[in-house]
Amino acid sequence: MSWKQILKQNFTQINELADYLQLTEEQRLRLLQRPKFVLNLPRRLADKIVKGTLDDPILRQFVPLVDERVETAGFIQDPVCDGTFRKDKKILHKYSKRALLVATSACAMHCRFCFRQNFPYETSPEVEGAIQYFREHTDLDEVIFSGGDPLSLPDATLDRYLGAFNEMSHLKRIRFHTRFPVGIPERIDAGFLSVLNKCRKQVYFILHCNHPKELDADVVSALRQIAQLGVVLLNQSVLLKGVNDDEKVQLALSEALVNAGIIPYYLHALDPVHGTAHFHVPDSRALELVQHVQQNSSGYAVPRFVREEPGKPSKTYLM
Secondary structure, three states, rough: OOOHHHHHEOOOOOOHHHHHHHOOOHHHHHHHOOOOOOOOOOOOHHHHHOOOOOOHHHHHHOOOOOHHHHHOOOOOOOOOOHHHHHEEEOEEEOOEEEEEOOOOOOOOOOOOOOOOOOOOOOOOOOOHHHHHHHHOOOOOOEEEEEEEOOOOOOOOHHHHHHHHOOOOOOEEEEEEEEEEEHOOOOHHOOHHHHHHHHOOOOOEEEEEOOOOOHHHHHHHHHOOOOOOOOOOOEEEOOOOOOOOOHHHHHHHHHHHHHHOOOEEEEEEEEEEEOOOHHHHOOHHHHHHHHHHHHHHOOHOOOOEEEOOOOOOOEEOOOO
């Protein structure tokens, strides 16, 4: 079955998912029936959720709960101020020498803590405007493919982008930010690998994985195929209450990643998006967790704890 066919099997109806997870009537009362940010969960991830509970770390990341209705001061629609840095319909230019290509609004899954869930995406398939931006801005040396999830795009569209970037001598690096392989590793197929293999720039592949349960043999196998092309694999995660705010979980995640050849890159403080306050973990607790990993594993297994602060020239290190 192709990745597109698998994607169509995602859970998108909350009652169907509740039946599948064998939730009680009392537990179903905590589900948010009509969330603004709709349910979208690959079956591979749903299969990993422990049945009959709302406390599973994968469920908490993807299933809308009534907690999202809680109004909390400081939790707003666009906490990272993406709109301020929008330079073209599909371009965000926040930092020196690199710009972010919001390549698509589509994702393989909808994370309940997504900082871009309210972003006014440009949904046109047209790519030339974004390509022209990078062509004209010769001060840039890195392209960051983001979205949504750039792996939602057809191989032909990715090939069009990468082919154009290959011809720009000022561009040195291409970076993908994706969560697709965690939910649908079948996306890393022969066609996608062929597109990547034609890229003459150094490629960085930034996975988003928050809990060791998300990694399995199929996911690791798919990512290793990418690494065989000379692509550098890193991971970024978000610190989430009830998901990974635990010493054993953070250490297990870091060690699972490095054992698969993936370097833990960032541990992000939660972006305060409206409806996500139930995920908040204090910075002091975050530092305890990072210190535990540091004391019990190799240096390259320790992620950097960071926060995005609008207007700053880079992520803010909170170590």
